[in-house]
Amino acid sequence: MLPKTADVVVIGGGCMGASTAYYLAERGVGSVVLLEREKFLGMGSTGRNAGGVRYQFSTEVNIRLSMFSLNVISHFEELFGVSASYRPIGYLFLLTTPEEVKTFQANVELQHRVGVPWVKYLSPSEIAALVPLVNLEGVIGGTLCPRDGLADPNSVTQGFAKGARKCGAQIETETTVTGIKTKGGRVSSVVTNQGEVETRTVVNCAGPWAASIGKMAGLDIPIVPVRRQFFTTDVLSQIPHDHVFTIEMATSLYFHPEGAGLLVGMSNADEKPGDTYAIDEEFHLKMLERALYRLPLLEHARVASQTAGLYEVTPDDQPIIAQVQSLPGFYIAAGFSGHGFQHSPATGKLMSEIIVDGQAKTIDISMLNYERFAEGRLIQEGNVV
Numbered sequence: 422m423l424p425k426t427a428d429v430v431v432i433g434g435g436c437m438g439a440s441t442a443y444y445l446a447e448r449g450v451g452s453v454v455l456l457e458r459e460k461f462l463g464m465g466s467t468g469r470n471a472g473g474v475r476y477q478f479s480t481e482v483n484i485r486l487s488m489f490s491l492n493v494i495s496h497f498e499e500l501f502g503v504s505a506s507y508r509p510i511g512y513l514f515l516l517t518t519p520e521e522v523k524t525f526q527a528n529v530e531l532q533h534r535v536g537v538p539w540v541k542y543l544s545p546s547e548i549a550a551l552v553p554l555v556n557l558e559g560v561i562g563g564t565l566c567p568r569d570g571l572a573d574p575n576s577v578t579q580g581f582a583k584g585a586r587k588c589g590a591q592i593e594t595e596t597t598v599t600g601i602k603t604k605g606g607r608v609s610s611v612v613t614n615q616g617e618v619e620t621r622t623v624v625n626c627a628g629p630w631a632a633s634i635g636k637m638a639g640l641d642i643p644i645v646p647v648r649r650q651f652f653t654t655d656v657l658s659q660i661p662h663d664h665v666f667t668i669e670m671a672t673s674l675y676f677h678p679e680g681a682g683l684l685v686g687m688s689n690a691d692e693k694p695g696d697t698y699a700i701d702e703e704f705h706l707k708m709l710e711r712a713l714y715r716l717p718l719l720e721h722a723r724v725a726s727q728t729a730g731l732y733e734v735t736p737d738d739q740p741i742i743a744q745v746q747s748l749p750g751f752y753i754a755a756g757f758s759g760h761g762f763q764h765s766p767a768t769g770k771l772m773s774e775i776i777v778d779g780q781a782k783t784i785d786i787s788m789l790n791y792e793r794f795a796e797g798r799l800i801q802e803g804n805v806v
């Protein structure tokens with residue numbers, strides 16, 4: 422049953438909300454309540470993603486978010502009693518232009534400097550030896566990080582939720598937030614279809630719907646939902662179970678082993694913001710065509726499933742992890758722009774520090790504030806797939 426009051430209300434039961442509720446409850450912040458409108462947790466973007474985890478980012482802050490998060494994900498079973506199914510199969514970026522090569526070589530230097538020494542720049546012949554099944558026409562270089570790979574978003578979300586409950590947090594599903602009230606210039610309560618909870622602290626973890634929660638508090642949060650889709654194939658016995666997660670940077674085509682076959686995705690650069698889960702069949706064919714070009718053996722496979730989900734996109738493809746300065750008590754952990762699952766452990770931890778200690782301590786994320794958009798201080802992440 423919905424409580425009348427709470428010290429912190431977390432809105433959204435995806436990986437971000439579950440992680441945030443866990444780290445807050447673990448810090449003993451008081452009563453923590455997580456509200457999710459669906460019947461189960463992880464039914465939003467968390468339940469519709471490709472499960473990729475990687476160190477290979479182009480900004481220091483994202484590399485650091487990955488370093489913290491992958492450490493948690495790779496030790497998840499010891500920490501939460503549930504395996505995150507972490508599989509370090511590696512990520513291989515295929516580069517086809519001199520500009521990409523220059524950028525990725527600079528990225529490798531940055532990754533080494535920040536503390537990820539395992540990333541390597543590869544020549545075309547080294548790539549050919551690694552992925553003999555891939556058509557490498559036009560590929561002039563690549564980067565590989567063998568500790569990048571895959572993990573299971575559902576297990577991570579359930580593990581955090583289990584941990585949060587164990588530390589005393591309350592999780593209420595089928596509870597839709599419909600309003601945020603303020604009093605004296607700060608948050609005072611959250612209104613839902615199940616009643617009202619008085620609270621001085623709200624964390625907006627509503628992913629692609631974060632802007633609609635912001636609107637309830639009179640805020641204009643620049644996060645838009647953008648459809649992304651992928652498909653899986655049935656059995657493809659030629660593909661080894663540990664085939665490297667391969668991405669053609671220029672088109673964003675990617676594929677990795679999934680079950681006994683492959684998961685294949687690509688971003689539609691012309692996709693307009695919107696929250697439909699309908700499959701765009703025309704784009705599916707485009708994706709299929711590109712996938713067949715890079716991986717000709719796909720002609721032997723059957724499409725087993727198609728999935729559309731929503732990226733939660735900000736103008737610089739970086740999240741907001743901060744309190745809104747103009748509205749004390751309103752915090753945002755959203756806008757991960759298509760790579761949020763892998764950063765959910767760090768995000769929950771940092772949000773708990775911001776709320777309990779007044780600022781993030783584990784990683785400097787001061788640049789991921791809400792005010793940067795109005796102030797024109799964008800920090801573009803380049804490695805967006």
Ligand SMILES: Cc1cc2nc3c(=O)[nH]c(=O)nc-3n(C[C@H](O)[C@H](O)[C@H](O)COP(=O)(O)OP(=O)(O)OC[C@H]3O[C@@H](n4cnc5c(N)ncnc54)[C@H](O)[C@@H]3O)c2cc1C
Nearest residue numbers: 433435437458465466467471473598628730731761762763
């Ligand atoms: C096709 C695709 C592939 C992806 N691949 C990867 C990948 O390989 N690696 C990676 O790291 N990330 C990937 N992502 C991104 C990742 O899925 C997201 O960044 C991440 O899941 C965001 O988690 P979240 O908890 O913020 O959002 P969500 O999981 O969407 O959770 C938000 C929750 O808020 C709830 N909610 C919304 N409004 C309300 C309301 N009014 N009241 C109550 N509850 C509400 C929703 O029901 C939802 O459950 C991918 C995304 C897509 C779509």
